[in-house]
Amino acid sequence: MTPTAAPHNSNVTGKIPATLIPGDGIGPEITAATTHVLDKLGAPFAWDVQQAGMAGLKAEGAPVPDSTMASIKRTGLALKGPLTTPSGGGFRSVNVTLRQAFDLYANVRPARTLVPGRYEEVDIVLIRENVEGFYAAREYFLPQGGGDGAHGAAEAEGMAVTAGYVTRAECRRIVRHAFEYALAHGRKKVTLVHKANILKLMGKVFLEEGHKVAADYAGRVACDERIVDACAMQLCLDPSQFDVIVTTNLFGDILSDQISGLIGGLGMAPGANIGEKQAIFEAVHGSAPDLAGRGVANPVALMLAAGLMLDHVGEHARANSLRQALDSTLKAGVKTPDLGGTATTEAFAKAVAERL
Numbered sequence: 001m002t003p004t005a006a007p008h009n010s011n012v013t014g015k016i017p018a019t020l021i022p023g024d025g026i027g028p029e030i031t032a033a034t035t036h037v038l039d040k041l042g043a044p045f046a047w048d049v050q051q052a053g054m055a056g057l058k059a060e061g062a063p064v065p066d067s068t069m070a071s072i073k074r075t076g077l078a079l080k081g082p083l084t085t086p087s088g089g090g091f092r093s094v095n096v097t098l099r100q101a102f103d104l105y106a107n108v109r110p111a112r113t114l115v116p117g118r119y120e121e122v123d124i125v126l127i128r129e130n131v132e133g134f135y136a137a138r139e140y141f142l143p144q145g146g147g148d149g150a151h152g153a154a155e156a157e158g159m160a161v162t163a164g165y166v167t168r169a170e171c172r173r174i175v176r177h178a179f180e181y182a183l184a185h186g187r188k189k190v191t192l193v194h195k196a197n198i199l200k201l202m203g204k205v206f207l208e209e210g211h212k213v214a215a216d217y218a219g220r221v222a223c224d225e226r227i228v229d230a231c232a233m234q235l236c237l238d239p240s241q242f243d244v245i246v247t248t249n250l251f252g253d254i255l256s257d258q259i260s261g262l263i264g265g266l267g268m269a270p271g272a273n274i275g276e277k278q279a280i281f282e283a284v285h286g287s288a289p290d291l292a293g294r295g296v297a298n299p300v301a302l303m304l305a306a307g308l309m310l311d312h313v314g315e316h317a318r319a320n321s322l323r324q325a326l327d328s329t330l331k332a333g334v335k336t337p338d339l340g341g342t343a344t345t346e347a348f349a350k351a352v353a354e355r356l
Contacts, residue, residue, distance in 0.1 A: 015046035016313055019071040023081025024053045025287025026297035031081045033299040033349035034306050037325075040353040041318050043310060048075060053083030053094050053287070063094050064101075072102065078280040079309055081302060082287040095282075099130045104273035104280060105170065106130060106177045108308070109256040111263050114300070114330050115339055119239055119262045126245045126259055127181060128252025129174040130273060133202075134164035135249045166202050166248060171209035177274070178246035179213060182221045189222040190214065193231045193247035193255065206248055232258060256284070267338055270304035272312070281309040295344040298336040300326060303352065325355040 022031040038045065050068040051059045060067065063086055072078050083094045098104065107128040113121055144158025178190050192210040196203025207225065214223035226234065228251045234241060235255070239262055247255065260269040266285035273280045283301035291297050303326060310319035334351040335341025343351065 013046065014044065016044050016077065017075040018045040018047060018309075019068070019075050019078035020045075020047040020049045021052050021068065021078060021080040021083075022049070022055070023287060024055055024084040025082060025289040025292045027053075027055075027081030027083070027287055029292070029295065029297050029345050030283065030299035030302045031079075033345050034079070034302045036349045037303060037322065037352050037356070038306055041322060041356050043306070043318060044313075044315065045077075045079075052080070052098075054086060056094075057086055063091055064097050069101065072098075072278055072280070076278045077309070077313070078278070079302075079306060080280055080282040082283055082285055084287045084289070096135055098280060099273055100136065102275050102278040102280070104130055104275040104278060106174060106272075106274040107252060107256075108181065108272040108274060109252075109259070109269060109284065110304075110308070111256075111259045111269060113263050114268055114327060115264050115335070117264055122239050122259075122262045124239060124242050124245065124259055124262075125181065125185075125187070126247070126252060126256045127174065127178040128246075128256060129166075129170060129248050130252075131249075132164075132166050132170050133249030134162060135253075137162045137164040139163070164202070164250070166205050168205055168209050171206045172213055175210045175213040175246055176216075178244055179217045179221055182244045183217070187221065187244050189224065189243040190217075191231070191242055191245045192223065192225040193228050193245055193251055194225065195228050195251070197227060202248070210246070228255070231255065235259060235262065260284070264339065267298040267301055267336075268304070269301050270308055272305065272308045274312075279309075279312055281305040281312070295346060296337050297345045298338050299345055299349060300330075300336075321356055322352075325352045328355050 022028040048071045050071045052064050052068050056065045056068060057063050085091055085094050107130040109126045112123050139162045141157040142159040142161060143154045143156050145154040182190050194203045194206050196207050235258060260266050269284050271282050271284040282305055285301055307319045307322045329351045334343050334348060336343050336348055
């Protein structure tokens with residue numbers, strides 16, 4: 001996946017140990033479809049099946065069970081279906097918990113046109129800082145109102161304050177990851193996306209460190225910058241002007257979903273969460289409990305995530321075969337209902353496997 005990725009060693013059987021988290025809702029269905037294709041491909045993974053989300057809560061009383069954490073720590077590699085964070089107080093986002101626990105600092109979201117639509121030949125990679133920003137914010141309430149009679153007594157929770165942050169070290173690390181990714185994948189330009197005109201300090205730190213890193217790649221990878229709202233507008237007008245985008249946590253979350261919309265939605269969007277020692281690959285869409293058990297879920301995003309996982313462990317030929325099989329399957333008109341077709345999840349998986 002990236003030159004900075006930690007190596008993964010095979011066990012005595014020649015297989016690479018990896019954690020498999022089927023997930024919630026449609027997760028088990030798209031996971032079964034994906035592992036069917038990986039088996040046909042001869043992918044070298046020895047799966048350790050674990051649970052998280054609502055399935056983890058049901059099985060072990062925790063949305064992120066200790067056994068799941070121990071498995072990921074041991075294997076350093078995981079393929080994850082969509083997870084549901086239990087409603088109510090006391091439960092943090094399962095995905096945020098995993099990213100921060102394993103310092104999965106880089107969220108890599110490639111977006112490529114597979115099914116022609118409003119936009120043709122979109123090919124953008126968004127790299128999002130994953131452990132700081134407003135997703136690691138400290139939040140608290142402050143009272144508001146003076147109790148002067150006109151507006152009643154002071155409200156104890158009248159003001160909500162969120163204190164996000166970035167560090168220079170992390171800004172350097174994520175921007176360098178983006179430039180290294182660009183070099184490794186033949187990309188020509190990295191765009192720094194920010195809101196330095198309003199978030200004066202956070203934006204200043206990100207831009208200053210970003211341009212320092214960019215200077216190390218001068219003559220090899222071009223660099224420009226965009227204010228985040230202008231970037232969002234320009235993505236709609238002409239996505240071809242972007243190649244690799246790197247940005248902070250909140251902006252990356254929003255823009256990556258927008259970019260997914262350019263290629264047909266989250267059902268086509270894989271994600272890789274990369275750290276120094278661990279990496280988790282996922283379908284970035286939700287668990288869609290209303291579709292669970294109906295056999296109509298689209299497994300493309302998780303299959304593409306499995307392709308990223310193969311790349312990460314150096315299995316580039318198998319990764320390319322998987323992507324080519326997906327392309328030819330979709331071009332042949334085999335599609336799940338969300339893409340305008342009639343294929344079931346299982347039928348789609350079989351069609352991809354036949355084309356490997």
